[in-house]
Structure formats: C-alpha cells, structure tokens
Amino acid sequence: MAEDPKIELFIKASDDGESIGNCPFSQRLFMILWLKKVAFTINTVDMKRYPRLSARYKESMTAGYSVFQKFSAYVKNPLPEKNQACETAFLKALVELDQYLNTPLPHEDGSYPSKRLFLDGNELTLADCNLLPKLHVVQVVCKHYRNFTVPKELSGLCRYLNNAEKCEEFMNTCPNEEEIKLAYRNVAKYSDRYGAKSVTGR
Template structure:
C-alpha cells in the first residue's frame, strides 16, 4: 500500500520518499501516481511539464506498439534444413533477422528456401541465391546487416541499436571459429586464435554484462547469438570441444542467450540440422 495521500496539494515528506523510489516509466505508473497522490505531489516530483511529457512519451510508445501489432506480416526467406526442406535450417544470418523480428514483436511469415534446389521465384527476388531476404515496403531486401538496420529504423521500439564503441565486440569470434573447426592440425594456432577472441569477450562481459551493452539485449548480441550456437554445436560434435570453464562470463552469456524465448523460436528444431550444414565444410 502506498499509504494515505496528502491533502490540499501539499506532499508529505514520507510520500515524496515513496514516490521517488517508484519507477515512473509507464503510463500505468502515472495513473497509479495520480490515484495515490494528488497533482501537487506529482508537480513537486516532476514539474507540470515533466508529468505531461512522460504521459505523452508513453502514449507514443503505446501507439507504436499498437501499430506493430496491427501491421501486415512481413515475408522473410530463410534457409531450410539440409535434406529436410520443410524445417528451419542452420543459417546464423537468417536467424539473426528472425531474432530481430521476434525481439521487436514484428509479425512475419517464414518462407523456407532449399538452398540446394532454389526455386525460380526465389532467384528472381534474390539473383545471387542468398538468404536471408526480407520483403518490406514492397521491396525485397537482402543482407542481414541491411535488413536489421531497416527494421531498427522502421520499428524503433524496443530500441536494439548498439553504441558504436561496443558494436564490434565479439565480431571476430565467428571468423576464428571456422578455421579451427576445419583444421586437422592441432598445432596450427587456430584454437588459440579462437580462445583469444573468447577471452576478450569474457573480459568485456565481466565489466559490462550480462549483455554486451549492459542490462538489455541489443543488436550486437542478436548477431552473435546464432554464431555462438553454431560454435557450441559444431565444435562439440566434430572436435568434442567446448568453451573452457574458466570463461564463466562467456558461458553464462551463452546460456542466457540460448534460453531466450526469441532464440528458442528461431533456432533449428534439431541440432543435427546444424551438424548437417557444417559436415561438407568440415569433410570436403
């Protein structure tokens, strides 16, 4: 209980203390404030202009959410599982786009593309035959970098943009994972190169976690999550290798990412699809 509201527009010291400890970041919170305290207390806390601006900001956010929920579903072409064309496949760049759509709660229709037997209609919209491709504003847009940037601009809530100084954290992990996965020489330095990148990520998360940009997930996490999942599954299968236990922040980070509902909804339904995708690269 918030206690008895002060009368005659004069806020008591105890009421002010309680109110300042409450979060005023939603329209519902402001409504509760108005019910619990009179306008004099709100004005003392935020000023009349501050109260109005908070209400207006929340109304805009709610309106933006309603627009997204009412929006026509976007068509997105992604890779189908190798040998199982009716199942979601193992492309980390496709999953990056799906994760962005999920985190922003943008409705979408998934079109699975058998990359070993690409249909003519797909080659017409993606002449290079690459996935993912997203249809937005009646145009088919390729490249996960471009797609996610457009989604951020068109659907700004919730914001997922990562500050430039953190946007490249972990960016070399995938490019060092692949040589190690393919390597047949245990002394060629590929494992050490990957470990160096993972240790750098561990140090960053130690000081900035639980996500790369702090408390909330952002675009850099969404890009890295599918790649770390491929690392976990592929290296575990082909090399019986896992992230060292001493890299506790990386291991916790991976567990946090992989347990998100958005990740579970956009991952291949079976790890075998990831293994099948990497098999011809590991054993050419």
C-alpha cells in the same frame, strides 16, 4: 488441401520510412524470390523507429567480431600440424569476448565482473542478434566435431550464453542442431583423423 506457406520479406525502409531502402542483402532475397516466382509480400521497416534494438555502445557491436573467423579456421583446418595454432587463436578470441562481457559498461556501477545479461546491458540488442546465432553454431560444431566446449573459466561468456538460453527470441529461432552438424559435415571431417583435443578447463 493445405495452403501454401505465406512468405513475408521484411526489408529496411528508406529515409521516408515507407519505400524500399538501401540494403543489398534484402535486395538479393527480393530478387531470388521474384526469379523463383514465389508469392510473397514486402514489409518495409523504418529502422529509425526502433531505437530500442540499437546498442548503446559501439564496442558492443564489434565484441566477439573475430570469434566466428577464428572458429572457421579452427574447425575447417585439414592439417594436423596447424591445429594447435588454430585452436589457440580461436581460444584467444573467446577470451577477448569474455573480457568484454566481464568488464563493466560506463552506465554500470563499476563493480567487476559485470553482472549485465547481454552484450550492451540487460536487454537484447542488434549486437546480440548479430553474435548469438554465430555462437550457437560455434557451440554445436565444436562440441560435435572437436570435442570442445566453452571453458567454465570464461565466466562472462558462460553467463552470456546461459542468459541467451532463457530468451524465447533466441531459443525459438535456433535451427535444429542436426542441421548445423550436417552443414559442417564435409568441412569438419578432418578432425576425426587426428583426434582434436578438448581445451575445456584450461
């Protein structure tokens, strides 16, 4: 007989590095698991002992911040007459992210475009953990429902996405694409009614 899956909840540790810290999102999961009477274990993570994951530059943490917001407005828009404006705003957010990825960071040699692998340098950081899952959803949903792919002209963004696809930490944690499509099936169904145009190659 197969054993029940073991569930481990990793949550932010408090200042003492051991007890449960202040994190509403972790507490929410903690409560849900408890209410459902699911067997699980708690592991507190001392964030101060993991500086390697922290971004060196605060700008890296906010780069691409508006992409998912503009994407949501674009893909969920039910009004054909507003589609062009939503598409333009979404593309502008992608361009801004591309510009950040192509602009050399202070520790680089200053040559343009930057050749760094990720948002903050050549190592994955929390900034990438925040952004890459959202970009994955953006890619899958836009390609399937809007016939949209990231323009090749956005070389920094394309480089970033290609580098991410070489990382097992990213690729092995991506959900199945069919699950993503299913999650957006109802909210993105309007695109088929008026044939959203691809902006690839602009």
